[in-house]
Amino acid sequence: xxxxxxxxxxxxxxxxxxxxxxxxxxxxxxxxxxxxxxxxxxxxxxxxxxxxxxxxxxxxxxxxxxxxxxxxxxxxxxxxxxxxxxxxxxxxxxxxxxxxxxxxxxxxxxxxxxxxxxxxxxxxxxxxxxxxxxxxxxxxxxxxxxxxxxxxxxxxxxxxxxxxxxxxxxxxxxxxxxxxxxxxxxxxxxxxxxxxxxxxxxxxxxxxxxxxxxxxxxxxxxxxxxxxxxxxxxxxxxxxxxxxxxxxxxxxxxxxxxxxxxxxxxxxxxxxxxxxxxxxxxxxxxxxxxxxxxxxxxxxxxxxxxxxx
Numbered sequence: 001x002x003x004x005x006x007x008x009x010x011x012x013x014x015x016x017x018x019x020x021x022x023x024x025x026x027x028x029x030x031x032x033x034x035x036x037x038x039x040x041x042x043x044x045x046x047x048x049x050x051x052x053x054x055x056x057x058x059x060x061x062x063x064x065x066x067x068x069x070x071x072x073x074x075x076x077x078x079x080x081x082x083x084x085x086x087x088x089x090x091x092x093x094x095x096x097x098x099x100x101x102x103x104x105x106x107x108x109x110x111x112x113x114x115x116x117x118x119x120x121x122x123x124x125x126x127x128x129x130x131x132x133x134x135x136x137x138x139x140x141x142x143x144x145x146x147x148x149x150x151x152x153x154x155x156x157x158x159x160x161x162x163x164x165x166x167x168x169x170x171x172x173x174x175x176x177x178x179x180x181x182x183x184x185x186x187x188x189x190x191x192x193x194x195x196x197x198x199x200x201x202x203x204x205x206x207x208x209x210x211x212x213x214x215x216x217x218x219x220x221x222x223x224x225x226x227x228x229x230x231x232x233x234x235x236x237x238x239x240x241x242x243x244x245x246x247x248x249x250x251x252x253x254x255x256x257x258x259x260x261x262x263x264x265x266x267x268x269x270x271x272x273x274x275x276x277x278x279x280x281x282x283x284x285x286x287x288x289x290x291x292x293x294x295x296x297x298x299x300x301x302x303x304x305x306x307x308x309x
Contacts (some may be wrong), residue, residue: 001223009256011069011126011211012211012289018116019289022130024231025190026137026299031197045202045241046251046267047082056085056100056300068162069125070169072211073108073233074255075131079293080187084240086205087295098143103157104245105165106142106173106181110135122170129211129235129289136293138265139173140184146178176265188294199241199251201292208238208292210252212284216254216274220263226274228283238281242267242286248278273299 023029052058065252067120082279085100092186111131112120115138120126154164155177168174175182192208225247240251251273254260260273266275274282284290292299 004044005175007069009071009073010232011215012233012235013120013124013126013128014211014233014287014289015128015130015215018128019130019191021260022134024133024249027188027192028190028215031192031292031299033055033202044243045205046204047086047202047239048250049208052082052085058100067170068165070104070108070127070128070165071113071235071255072127072132072209073104073106073165074236075129075209075211076107076291077104077141078239078242078255078295079209079254080136082207082237083295095216098145098158100143101226103142103144104160105168106177106243107132107135107158108165109171110139110181112169114139114178118170118172125166125169126233127169129209129291133211133291133293136187137189138186139178140181140186142177142181142184142306147177168169189297190294190299191215191288192292193285195278195285197252197284198238198281198290198292199243202238202241202250202297203301205290206299207223208250208290209235210238210281210284210289211235211289214280214284216276218261220261220265222264224264224266224269225249225273225277226263228237228280238276239273240267240269242275243278250278250281252276 010132031133033267041131080102108127111127115131116127143158144157146156146158192201198208202217213226213231213233215232216226238250239253242249251269258271260272261274302309
């Protein structure tokens with residue numbers, strides 16, 4: 001059973017048929033292990049903290065989602081935000097207003113309504129990862145900035161608004177924002193189904209949205225790992241890799257604020273994150289609705305140094 005304490009905090013809705021359909025629409029439907037190079041198996045990757053902060057001057061920290069089941073929007077928003085920030089040159093130059101944070105409400109609403117057709121109904125939060133992936137590739141993203149005028153306060157996306165997320169989750173992303181989203185660079189996505197594929201994507205510098213029903217304890221162990229516990233219908237984001245021979249795993253960023261989990265940390269990981277053992281990551285990925293977010297050109301090796309510092 002789903003942990004009742006997670007009510008209003010999760011929101012992944014599995015739909016294997018939709019995952020297969022949307023994966024088949026992508027230029028690279030699945031990350032093929034046959035294409036993994038020696039560099040893809042490199043052991044340590046960090047897409048957060050010093051890499052992110054050096055590029056943006058901002059902490060890699062997510063606020064509390066305040067009880068709306070829009071985790072899919074948050075996970076994809078974080079993935080694109082990290083990709084934007086870690087792709088940005090270190091030297092100073094003009095940056096877009098709101099950069100690098102991506103607004104999550106349009107992704108969530110667009111996934112539910114424009115892509116999913118509103119089939120989840122009026123009274124059920126949530127979306128599939130596949131729908132959000134399709135929104136990114138067919139529409140795009142919006143920065144966390146004001147996209148309206150003084151008479152259109154609902155288009156001010158500078159701050160996350162849970163009421164907006166729920167309202168748009170019923171009505172869809174406004175048409176005026178659909179047009180703006182299409183002006184932003186769209187992203188290539190590919191389905192990730194195994195830990196080997198996840199290693200390759202993370203080693204190349206690409207975050208992964210992982211959607212699954214695997215839950216975790218709210219206390220990290222002495223190595224910074226959270227043991228699996230219970231059942232969460234949830235989307236989160238894999239943002240790092242430590243392929244240590246003794247205990248390999250990936251770093252997962254949750255969207256429940258910085259204080260939902262406690263315990264030891266490692267590699268100066270961001271608040272609210274936890275490490276997941278490789279075999280548990282495998283359990284999550286085989287459920288078939290996890291996605292690496294790439295560049296317009298696909299998933300080339302990226303020049304930014306992502307190694308743990």
